[in-house]
Amino acid sequence: MISMSLDRLDLAILTALHEHPRAGVLEISRITQVARATVQARLQRLESTGVVTGYGPDIDLEAAGQHVSAFVTLEIAQGALDQLAPELEAMPTILEAYATTGSADVLCKVAASSHADLQETLIALNRSPSVVRTTSVVVLGTVVAPRVLPLLERSAEQRDARAPAYRTRST
Amino acid sequence: MISMSLDRLDLAILTALHEHPRAGVLEISRITQVARATVQARLQRLESTGVVTGYGPDIDLEAAGQHVSAFVTLEIAQGALDQLAPELEAMPTILEAYATTGSADVLCKVAASSHADLQETLIALNRSPSVVRTTSVVVLGTVVAPRVLPLLERSAEQRDARAPAYRTRST
DNA sequence: GCTCATGCTGATCATTATGACCAGTCCAAT
DNA sequence: ATTGGACTGGTCATAATGATCAGCATGAGC
Known part of the structure; x- marks a missing residue:
């Protein structure tokens, strides 16, 4: 590059x-x-x-009704990244996702219209055969805007x- | 809102x-x-x-020479968030930062021109009186683009x- | 069904910008 | 000194802009 x-x-x-x-x-x-x-x-x-x-x-998701934001990390099955990518692409609440170093394999930025909506995303992620474990933290506030x-x-x-x-x- | x-x-x-x-x-x-x-x-x-x-x-930082990307979590001193925000704002490598639930207090998305540049950011963060501990993961690749x-x-x-x-x- | 506020329409006006291109000058690298 | 490429001010035909408007249609509320 x-x-x-x-x-x-x-x-x-x-x-x-x-x-x-x-x-x-x-x-x-x-x-x-x-x-x-x-x-x-x-x-x-x-x-x-x-x-x-x-x-x-440039869109402010909160002003557009998506009030909940979170970061979700995924541990995935060995070699499952190729399989996972289209699954994540198909979930509208996944705003962006990266493969990372560290104990988890993927870090996702997620937005949702409610905590229930966020939970549905987490459930869908846990249901994926590619995903072994998820952890999530909810965004409480913005410290530095993008x-x-x-x-x-x-x-x-x-x-x-x-x-x-x-x-x-x-x- | x-x-x-x-x-x-x-x-x-x-x-x-x-x-x-x-x-x-x-x-x-x-x-x-x-x-x-x-x-x-x-x-x-x-x-x-x-x-x-x-x-x-919309800017692609990698095309602009910033080849390294990372997510950094910060545990901060009790009540130090107000103090930290301007510090983070003053670091150009901090792309965005959020206060979160979970064991860390703040999650930052960071970009840098090199691993050495990233390390300098981490050193600066550790030097801050507001920051007790940092952890970081380096982005290996993009799974879902923003x-x-x-x-x-x-x-x-x-x-x-x-x-x-x-x-x-x-x- | 009726009323009415609001969203949508097609249009106008004076002004300005656009994409594409050009010949000439300048400047920095060799 | 030479030269390629960056920058300039300019041209051309075409089209768009912001602001505004009167009229019509629609959907919500009664």
């Missing part, structure tokens, strides 16, 4: 996109102080390299771009 | 937005077979009720809208 390095202009564009919902290319070029064609070229590159995978919409830009900012802050507004200490 | 119920037209709009990146309102109205002003009104409502919180961009629409589809599928294309079994 080749990954690309983002520079300060990439970051400015991503930030502008995030902070100005549904802004078009011309508006982004105004905010970032580069030519419109430059924004187009940069977006094209961010999309074609897979850094930008889409444009939301974000990725601070991490990208950190790595991009040293990388100038050629556009005048993005050269070393020029602005 | 009042939450709104989504109906089939809400879902069609959200889905169209997701599947047609940067599509404008007119295009969404074509895809969903309702009037443009209806899409505008629906989006306005989805945004003002907090269901839609933004429009990305998604929310299947869950919303499930709850919206019974709810017709008044637009002709969205009445009971009319289409």
Whole structure:
């Protein structure tokens, strides 16, 4: 997997996109102080390299009625991961799932409309022939809301771009 | 917290937005077979009720060079959550964090550019006066990629809208 | 059945943006 | 010094936008 390095202009564009919902290319070029064609070229590159995978919409599940959130770990039968993946995909309450190191094999982020709904998910998981054991913790509150830009900012802050507004200490 | 119920037209709009990146309102109205002003009104409502919180961009951190991902649990000192939150916010590698039930108090999703970078995060966490103990698991792979629409589809599928294309079994 | 509030429609207006493309200049790597 | 690629300001034909509106349809409540 080749990954690309983002520079300060990439970051400015991503930030502008995030902070100005549904802004078009011309508006982004105004905010970032580069030519419109430059924004187009940069977006094209961010999309074609897979850094930008889409444009939301970003959804708050709680506002949409899904008030319960939990993390569930699964110990699975030896070699059962290939079997389990489509099972998890077929459960709408599984928001995301990862194979991990540690005593459990899979960690899932789950959302549900109620505790009963969550319990149904757990029951379904326990019923799977691939799953040996589950543990779960319920989310009580959000300490840090989901974000990725601070991490990208950190790595991009040293990388100038050629556009005048993005050269070393020029602005 | 009042939450709104989504109906089939809400879902069609959200889905169209997701599947047609940067599509404008007119295009969404074509895809969903309702009037443009209806899409505008629906989006306005989805945004003002907090269901839609933004429009990305959706970023693949791995493509952007952050190749390591982990989940970290924290046991914290009694009553130290208020103190910890700004500390976590200040660490760019903390993508999201939740207070949870269970033996640990906080669960964090972490990304980093390398295992050394991840270790630095863990060291910083252990150095915090609020943190008594940390455990971590490293993500080996993605089993289910992040998604929310299947869950919303499930709850919206019974709810017709008044637009002709969205009445009971009319289409 | 009747009433009425609300959702949906197709339309208008003035303004602006879009995608695609281009020739020229600039800059950083070699 | 050379050169490839990044960036610029610009063009073209086309289409979209936000805001608004009057009218119609529908479904909930009585």
